[in-house]
Amino acid sequence: xxxxxxDLLESPDAVAGLPKADSDYPPRxxxxxxxxxxxxxxxxxxxxxxxxxxxxxxxNHTDHNHGRVLCSAVGLDTLGVITERSDPLxxxxxxxxxxxxxxxxxxxxxxxxxxxxxxALVRGVAAAFSDASRPVTGFDATVSSEVAPxxxxxxxxxxxxxxxxxxxxxxAPENDRxxxxxxxxxxxxxxxxxxxxxxxxxxxxxxxDQLACAHGGIISIDFSxxxxxxxxxxxxxxxxxxxxxxxxxxxxxxxxxxxxASVPAEMKSVAAELGGTHLGSCSKDALLERMPxxxxxxxxxxxxxxxxxxxxxxxxxxxxxxxxAGEAEQFLALANESGDSSAILLQNxxxxxxxxxxxxxxxxxxxxxxxxxxxxxxxxRVHGGGFAGTVQVYVPLGLWKEFVxxxxxxxxxxxxxxxxxxxxxxxxxxx
Numbered sequence: 001x002x003x004x005x006x007d008l009l010e011s012p013d014a015v016a017g018l019p020k021a022d023s024d025y026p027p028r029x030x031x032x033x034x035x036x037x038x039x040x041x042x043x044x045x046x047x048x049x050x051x052x053x054x055x056x057x058x059x060n061h062t063d064h065n066h067g068r069v070l071c072s073a074v075g076l077d078t079l080g081v082i083t084e085r086s087d088p089l090x091x092x093x094x095x096x097x098x099x100x101x102x103x104x105x106x107x108x109x110x111x112x113x114x115x116x117x118x119x120a121l122v123r124g125v126a127a128a129f130s131d132a133s134r135p136v137t138g139f140d141a142t143v144s145s146e147v148a149p150x151x152x153x154x155x156x157x158x159x160x161x162x163x164x165x166x167x168x169x170x171x172a173p174e175n176d177r178x179x180x181x182x183x184x185x186x187x188x189x190x191x192x193x194x195x196x197x198x199x200x201x202x203x204x205x206x207x208x209d210q211l212a213c214a215h216g217g218i219i220s221i222d223f224s225x226x227x228x229x230x231x232x233x234x235x236x237x238x239x240x241x242x243x244x245x246x247x248x249x250x251x252x253x254x255x256x257x258x259x260x261a262s263v264p265a266e267m268k269s270v271a272a273e274l275g276g277t278h279l280g281s282c283s284k285d286a287l288l289e290r291m292p293x294x295x296x297x298x299x300x301x302x303x304x305x306x307x308x309x310x311x312x313x314x315x316x317x318x319x320x321x322x323x324x325a326g327e328a329e330q331f332l333a334l335a336n337e338s339g340d341s342s343a344i345l346l347q348n349x350x351x352x353x354x355x356x357x358x359x360x361x362x363x364x365x366x367x368x369x370x371x372x373x374x375x376x377x378x379x380x381r382v383h384g385g386g387f388a389g390t391v392q393v394y395v396p397l398g399l400w401k402e403f404v405x406x407x408x409x410x411x412x413x414x415x416x417x418x419x420x421x422x423x424x425x426x427x428x429x430x431x
Contacts, residue, residue, distance in 0.1 A: 003045075003046065003430075003431040004042060004043050004044060004045060004046055005033050005036050005037045005040070005041070005042050005043070005044060005046040005081065005083070006033075006037065006042035006043055007046075007431070008029060008030075008033045008046055008048075008081070008431060009030060009033040009034060009037060009042065012025070012026040012027070012029035012030040012033065013025075013026040014431065015029060015048055015429060015431045016429075016431070017427060017429040017431075018048065018050055018427055018429055019050065019216075019422060019423070019424035019427060020075065020422075020424075021050070021075055021077060021079075021146075022074075022075035022076050022077075022146060022420055023146060025079075028079055028144055029048065029079075029081070031144070032079065032080065032081045032142045032143075032144055033046070033081055033142075035093060035142045036081045036083070036093075036140070036142035039093060039140070039142065040083050040140045040142075044083045045083065045084070045430075046081050046082065046083055046431070047081070047082040047083075047166075047169060047170075047428060047429065047430050047431075048079070048080070048081060048082070048427075048428075048429045048431060049079070049080050049082055049141075049162060049165050049166050049169065049426065049427065049428050049429070050077045050078070050079050050162075050426060050427050050429075051077060051078045051158050051159075051161040051162035051165055051213055051214075051425075051426040052073035052074055052075070052076065052077045052078075052147075052158060052161075052213055052216065052422045052424075052425065052426065053073070053074045053076045053077065053078075053146075053147035053153035053154055053155065053157075053158045053213065054071055054072065054073055054074060054153060054154045054157060054158070054208075054209055054212035054213045055071065055072055055074050055153060055212075055244065055246070055383070055392065055419055055421070056069065056070075056071050056208065056209075056212075056383060056384055056392070057070040057071055057072060057218070057319070057335070057392075058070040058312070058315060058316045058319045058334070058335065058338050059071070059208070059221075059312060059313070059316045060308075060312060060338060060341075060342045060346060060348070060381075060382060060384075060386070061263050061264070061267075061305075061308070061309070061312075061342075061346055061348065061385070061386075062223075062309055062312050062313055062316070063206030063207055063208040063221070063223050064204070064205070064206035064263075064264040064267075064278075065264060065267045065268065065271065065278040065279040065280055065309055066223045066224045066278045066279070066280025066281065067223060067224070067279065067280050067309060067312070067313040067316075068220060068221065068222050068223070068224075068313050068316040068317065069208045069220070069221050069223075069316060070218070070219075070220050070221075070233070070316050070319055070320055070323075071208055071209075071211075071212040071218075071219060071221070072212060072217060072218040072219070072421040072422070073212055073213060073215070073216045073217060073421070073422040073423075073424070073425060074147075074153060074419045074420065074421060074422055075419070075420035075421075075422045076146040076147050076153060076417075076419075077145070077146055077147065077158065077422075078143060078144075078145040078146075078147055078155075078158045078159055078161075078162040079143070079144050079145070079146075080092075080141045080142060080143040080144070080162060080166070081141065081142045082139050082140070082141050082166055082169075082170070083139060083140045083141075084137055084138070084139050084170050085137070085138035085139055085140060086138070087138050088104055088105045088106040088136070088138045089102065089103070089104055089105070089138045090102070090103045090105055090122055090126065090138055090139055090141075091139075091140050091141070092118075092122070092140075092141045092142075092143055093140075093141070093142045093143065094118070094143040094144075094145070095143065095144045095145070096145075097118065101118045101119055101122060102119070103119050103122040103123050103126070105122075105123065105126040105130075105136050105138065107123075108123060108126055108127035108130055108136075109127075110123070110124070110199060110200050111123065111200075114200065115200070115201060115202040116201060116202055117201075118159065120196065120200040120201040120202070121156065121159060121160055121163065121193075121196045121197065121200065121201055122163060122196075123196070123200055124192075124195060124196025124197070124199060124200030124201065125160055125163040125164055125167070125192050125193060125195075125196045126163075126167065127195075127196070127200070128191070128192035128195045128196065129164075129167050129171075129192060132188065132192075134167070134168075134171055134188075135167070135170070135171030136167060136171075137167060137170040137171060139166060139170060141166065143162070145158065145159070152246050152248070152383045152384045152389045152390030152392075153246065153390075153417075153419075154209040154212075154213065154384070156197060156201070156203075156209070157193055157197075157209035157210045157212070157213045158213050160189075160192070160193030160194075160196055160197065160210060160213075161189055161190070161193055161210060161213040161214045161425075161426050162426065163193075164188075164189030164190075164192050164193060164214070164426075165181065165189065165426040165427075165428050166428070168181065168185055168189065168428065169428030169430075174430075180424075180425070180427065181214065181425060181426065186211070186214045186215050186425065187211070187214075187227055187228075189210070189214050189426075190207060190210035190211040190213075190214040190215075191207065191210070193209075193210035193213075193214075194206070194207045194210050202257065203257060203260065204257075204260065204261045204264060205260075205385075206223070206264075207221075207223065207228065208221060211228065211230065213425070213426070214425055214426060215230060215425050216422060216423055216424045216425030216426075217232050217233075217234075217421070217422070217423045217424070217425075218232065218233040218234065218235060218323070218421055219231065219232050219233065220233060220316065220320050223280065224280045224281075231320075233320060233323050233324065234323075235323040235326070237328070237394065237421070238397065240326075240328040241328070241396060241397050241398075242328065242332075242378070242394045242395060242396060242397065243394070243395045243396075243397055243400055243418050243419075244392070244393075244394055244418070244419045244421065245392075245393050245394075245395055245416055245417060245418045245419055246383050246390045246391065246392055246393070246416075246417050246419065247363045247367070247390060247391040247393060247407050247411060247415055247416050248389070248390055248411065248414075248415045248416075248417070249359030249360055249362065249363040249388075249389065249390065249391060249411055249415070250359050250388075250411060250412070250415075251354075251357050251359045251388035251389060255353070256351055256387045256388060259348070259351050259352075259353070259387045260385050260387065263305060263346065263348065266298065266299070266301060266302035266305050266306075267279050267302070267305050267306055267309055269298045269302050270282075270287065270294060270298050270302050270303060270305075270306040271306075273290070273293075273294045273297055273298060274286050274287060274290070274294075279306055279309045279310070280313075283310075284307070284310035284311075287303070287306055287307070287310070291303060301347060304344075304345045304346075304347065305345065305346055305347070307345050308341050308342065308345035308346040311341055311345070312338060312341055312342075312346075315334055315337060315338055315341070318330075318334055319331055319334045319335070319338075322334060328377075329377055331379075332377050332378060332379040332394055333377075333379075335379035335381055335392075335394065336368070336379050336380070336381065338381050339364055339379070339380060339381025339382055342381065342382045342386065343361065343364070343382070346386075348382060348385065348386030348387050349361045349364075349382055349386060349387075350387060350388070351387045351388065354388075357388065359388065359389075359411070360382050360386060360387075360388070360389065360390075360391055362410070363380070363390075363391035363407070363411070364380045364381065364382070364391055366406065366407060366410060367380035367391065367393050367395075367403075367407070368380050370399075370403055370406055371396075374396075374399060376396045376399065377396070378393065378394055378395055378396060379392075379393065379394040380392070380393045380394075400418075403416070404416045
């Protein structure tokens with residue numbers, strides 16, 4: 001049966017099978033077990049699940065139009081203690097969330113009053129499992145996440161992959177609850193998370209975030225094939241002398257769904273004019289040939305966003321090549337080009353509804369000015385969906401402390417988070 005919550009509380013350092021984390025597991029597990037025991041009892045069987053966040057390295061807003069991306073799981077994770085239930089309730093006590101997240105998974109239809117809430121993600125992931133004739137098991141979970149909402153590291157995808165990993169583990173025979181997901185499970189869990197976010201939560205995201213969290217490591221993903229083609233890459237930025245990081249520039253993502261939704265919609269409007277359903281099935285040459293007509297029919301911003309797609313798609317391939325060749329300087333130059341394309345063509349550095357709030361633009365300029373003033377290479381670009389939130393940077397290790405001081409003077413203490421790229425995907429562990 002494995003160990004109980006009481007066992008884990010008494011010896012949290014004895015848990016084996018979890019990947020290296022950015023913080024110590026034993027104190028986190030002990031804290032979770034204490035909360036879990038007070039709610040669920042100390043003598044029930046307990047499992048530990050960890051699901052990473054992700055960082056986008058290239059391919060800004062290309063996944064939803066069947067393009068290419070480069071991304072990685074990160075060491076910050078969603079961690080939980082799990083106890084199986086005999087009824088169809090999923091009850092989650094999540095640190096920082098007011099009250100329990102409770103869902104009766106005997107009802108798997110979308111609920112309008114849950115849109116935008118974590119309950120929608122729980123119900124949506126469970127529905128995807130049910131639709132695929134996979135077991136949907138009730139469980140209690142006590143959860144702590146280092147992937148903070150609004151951090152740009154995809155707390156939602158980390159949570160979705162966490163849920164999918166729990167259901168996969170609990171649905172397997174007790175003697176076959178592998179801590180590592182199969183390639184089939186990775187794709188299924190990622191797709192379940194995307195479905196939950198699109199259909200139940202109400203956000204029209206692509207599949208990159210979920211696949212990055214579910215797979216682990218640095219990977220390139222080509223969404224032009226079905227299923228997507230995933231190719232692992234291997235590169236150590238610290239050995240090359242750089243620290244990947246994100247800067248939280250502040251600003252709220254509330255009321256920005258329309259901004260996010262406009263990007264895939266406008267790209268697809270151009271694709272429709274070119275006879276396709278998405279830009280991945282179209283060509284830049286065809287767009288250039290018919291640009292006057294498409295400008296009139298779709299508008300200039302849609303055309304510019306389509307141009308970003310084609311150029312960014314090619315740039316991803318070049319950045320993968322730079323990593324494979326060990327060319328850090330070339331990779332950084334291309335990362336800066338990616339940021340410029342997002343700012344000028346894609347236009348997702350700020351929302352036109354909130355022109356006074358341009359934290360991403362300010363953060364990129366602050367970082368690049370710092371690198372220029374010190375005569376060093378570095379990179380800064382928008383991170384993730386954009387419009388508000390985070391900047392991705394690659395900082396020379398010798399200037400890390402000074403860089404953090406400069407950024408936090410503008411954006412506040414704790415605004416800069418250094419990232420460790422996590423080689424492992426999610427893990428389901430029965431201690």
